[in-house]
Amino acid sequence: MDRSFFHCVSGILLSIFFISAGLAQQAVPPVTVEKIRGNVYQVKGGAGANTGFIIGEKNVAAIDAKMTEEAGKQMVDAIKKLTSLPIGWIIITHSDQDHVNGLTGFPQGVPVIAQENTRAHMDKAFRSPRERAYLPSVTFPGKLTIYQDAGSQTGRIELLYFDPAHTDGDAVVYFPDEKLAFIGDLIFIGRDQLIHRHKNGDSRGLVRTLKGVLNLDADIFLSGHSDPVTRRAIQDHIRNIEDKQAKIAQLVKEGKTLDEVKKIYGIDGQGAGSRWPSLVEIIYLELTHTK
Numbered sequence: 001m002d003r004s005f006f007h008c009v010s011g012i013l014l015s016i017f018f019i020s021a022g023l024a025q026q027a028v029p030p031v032t033v034e035k036i037r038g039n040v041y042q043v044k045g046g047a048g049a050n051t052g053f054i055i056g057e058k059n060v061a062a063i064d065a066k067m068t069e070e071a072g073k074q075m076v077d078a079i080k081k082l083t084s085l086p087i088g089w090i091i092i093t094h095s096d097q098d099h100v101n102g103l104t105g106f107p108q109g110v111p112v113i114a115q116e117n118t119r120a121h122m123d124k125a126f127r128s129p130r131e132r133a134y135l136p137s138v139t140f141p142g143k144l145t146i147y148q149d150a151g152s153q154t155g156r157i158e159l160l161y162f163d164p165a166h167t168d169g170d171a172v173v174y175f176p177d178e179k180l181a182f183i184g185d186l187i188f189i190g191r192d193q194l195i196h197r198h199k200n201g202d203s204r205g206l207v208r209t210l211k212g213v214l215n216l217d218a219d220i221f222l223s224g225h226s227d228p229v230t231r232r233a234i235q236d237h238i239r240n241i242e243d244k245q246a247k248i249a250q251l252v253k254e255g256k257t258l259d260e261v262k263k264i265y266g267i268d269g270q271g272a273g274s275r276w277p278s279l280v281e282i283i284y285l286e287l288t289h290t291k
């Protein structure tokens with residue numbers, strides 16, 4: 001055998017070995033599905049935020065799509081293991097990558113539904129024709145009701161938008177029959193609440209939104225990055241944010257600079273190891289009308 005041919009083949013084999021070793025290292029964690037109440041399920045794992053779905057009489061409605069095409073496919077496969085019904089709707093809670101970039105793993109042509117500002121953010125972020133095929137086909141400004149099982153009394157899903165909060169397009173997905181709501185990233189438990197100012201998020205709007213959520217006849221709340229919570233956790237979250245807002249307002253009144261306020265809260269740089277500004281910084285900027 002020609003030596004150069006041998007080297008070439010062994011080189012290819014070596015590259016295949018290293019590529020597969022690399023893939024094995026980056027293996028995506030599996031998704032796990034948990035039944036929460038009635039036919040509502042939560043999906044954890046894979047790449048990206050927690051997602052959910054509800055199995056209706058005629059179809060499945062998915063809530064959020066995870067972060068990669070592969071994770072989106074994992075979610076679709078997990079749904080297929082439980083039902084042969086098709087996915088009839090994909091509801092998006094907001095435009096962050098870890099909630100929407102897995103859309104390409106879903107079947108094409110299923111209506112994708114989002115608050116209108118969320119579609120605008122996705123319109124900027126989705127560049128390739130493949131991604132753009134999954135831009136929301138239905139939007140709403142304040143409220144939209146989906147009758148998942150047309151002709152049936154059950155399967156009503158209400159999409160509600162209150163105010164700019166985590167972003168300016170957060171949809172609360174409310175299932176009145178199950179007394180349950182999926183609230184996207186409107187709550188973080190055990191870590192700093194993220195507010196995306198670059199997407200017009202606002203801590204005061206978040207408080208109003210969470211109060212709106214508490215007006216719903218619901219007692220279980222699913223979210224993107226925490227375990228399911230009860231009304232109590234939402235009440236506590238509101239109180240914590242309002243406390244911070246009041247304390248920082250007092251510090252602003254006393255003429256404290258942002259750096260001084262951050263020091264008082266023990267925050268250096270971006271805060272709490274996050275690449276996003278801390279809630280303290282967001283509240284300070286809101287109070288001082290800094291863009």
Ligand SMILES: [Zn+2]
Pocket residue numbers: 094096166185
């Ligand atoms: Zn988010």
